[in-house]
Structure formats: structure tokens, C-alpha cells
Amino acid sequence: MPVLISAVVLVGALCSLDLILTLGVIKRLREHGDLLAARAVDRPRSAIELGEPVGEFATHTVDGEPLSRATMTGTTLVGFFTPTCGPCKEQLPKFMEYARTMPGGRDRVLAAVVGDEGLAAPMVTELRSVAKVVTQTRNEDPMGAAFEIMAFPTVLMVAPDAEGDVVVTDDAVDLSRPTLPV
Known part of the structure; x- marks a missing residue:
């Protein structure tokens, strides 16, 4: 019987220790979550934001x-895509599917492929069926400016204001939701 009592006390002590450590981990995770949330607010933007005018460009x-x-x-x-970007390659099929649903078709879709012309060729070929395509180098990028x-990929919706x-x-275009006919 003393062995059984000792075993129960040992298991109870281990469970208590586990509970204390788990509570400590939860506290640290909350602290890290708060820090990450604060950083997300301060993160640099990837392009012009909602309501901002597009700059002048000609290409x-x-x-x-x-x-x-x-x-x-x-x-x-x-x-905006670049051929050396993994997320760009993942977003490209979604962008193309969304572009197919755009009212006005290809005339209302614009894709810029930024990077080496040789590497960009397959991406350009894919995009030409659904969009007007512009190719640019990183050094000469009037549309990007x-x-x-x-950051790449970047997908925006633009329109003339009043x-x-x-x-x-x-x-923040949600490419998983097709556009609705006007």
C-alpha cells in the first residue's frame, strides 16, 4: 500500500509541475502574440493604399x-508579379481565374511582370490570355513606381474617382471570390 500511495503522490506532483509549465508557456505565447500584433501594425506597406491616387506612368x-x-x-x-517569387507562382492561377470573371474582360485587367525577360517569358505567355501584360526590369519600372x-505579388483594384x-x-483583393457582373 505504501508503494501505491507514493506512486499517486508522484503522479500528482508531475501533473502539478506540468500544469505550472503549461501556464507559463501560455503566458509567453500571449506576450509573443501581442508583440507580433504590434509589429503587424507597424509593418511597411506593399503598395499604395486604399483611396490613394496612382502616379503618372507611360509604358x-x-x-x-x-x-x-x-x-x-x-x-x-x-x-504585379516576378518570376523568381514563390508566392507569385502560387497566386498566378488565382489571379488568372479572377481575371476571367472581370467585367470588360482582358481590357480591364493589367499585369506587370518585373524581372529578367528570359525568366519572365512563361509567366507573360500565361497572363496574355487574360490581361494586358507589361514587362519591366527592376531598374526600369515606371508602373512599379x-x-x-x-513587395510581390501585389494585386490591386483601381478606378477613376469623381x-x-x-x-x-x-x-486587398480577395482572389478566391469571383467578381460579380455589373
């Missing part, structure tokens, strides 16, 4: 069409 699509802020006359889906792109300025209408 040409891979098909030779002139493209500028002035040619963006309606609601337009705009995506106009949209203040700081004064005719092209502004960001959605800076």
Missing part, C-alpha cells in the same frame, strides 16, 4: 499597346 504592353494612367478609364484589376510597389483621378479602390 507599352508586350503587344505594343500604349499604356498610361490616362488609358485606365474603368475599374481595372492590376497585378506609379503604384509604389514594394474627379477622374485613378485611385486604388481595393488594396
Whole structure:
């Protein structure tokens, strides 16, 4: 009987120790969660934000069409990708599926592929079926500057406001939800 009592006391002590350690871990996780939440608020933005106007730019699509802020006359889906970016490759099929549902079709979708022309070719080929495509290098990126792109992939929705300025209408486009017909 004394052995059984000793075993029960030992198990009780171990459970108490486990409970104390678990409570300590939970407290630390809450502290880390608070720190991460505070950092998320201070994180740098990846592009211009909701309501901000798009800067001036002038370039040409891979098909030779002139493209500028002035040619963006309606609601337009705009995506920025780079061929060396893993998340860009993951987002590309979602972007293309979403683009297929855009009212106005290909004329209301713009994709910029930033990077080496040789590496960008497969991505450009895919995107041409659903979007007007622009290729740019990191050194010469007028669209990236106009949209203040700081991270890839970036997907925005833009449209002219009441004064005719092209502004960001959605800076967190949910590519998993198709657009609704107008």
C-alpha cells in the first residue's frame, strides 16, 4: 500500500509541475502574440493604399499597346508579379481565374511582370490570355513606381474617382471570390 500511495503522490506532483509549465508557456505565447500584433501594425506597406491616387506612368504592353494612367478609364484589376517569387507562382492561377470573371474582360485587367525577360517569358505567355501584360526590369519600372510597389505579388483594384483621378479602390483583393457582373 505504501508503494501505491507514493506512486499517486508522484503522479500528482508531475501533473502539478506540468500544469505550472503549461501556464507559463501560455503566458509567453500571449506576450509573443501581442508583440507580433504590434509589429503587424507597424509593418511597411506593399503598395499604395486604399483611396490613394496612382502616379503618372507611360509604358507599352508586350503587344505594343500604349499604356498610361490616362488609358485606365474603368475599374481595372492590376497585378504585379516576378518570376523568381514563390508566392507569385502560387497566386498566378488565382489571379488568372479572377481575371476571367472581370467585367470588360482582358481590357480591364493589367499585369506587370518585373524581372529578367528570359525568366519572365512563361509567366507573360500565361497572363496574355487574360490581361494586358507589361514587362519591366527592376531598374526600369515606371508602373512599379506609379503604384509604389514594394513587395510581390501585389494585386490591386483601381478606378477613376469623381474627379477622374485613378485611385486604388481595393488594396486587398480577395482572389478566391469571383467578381460579380455589373
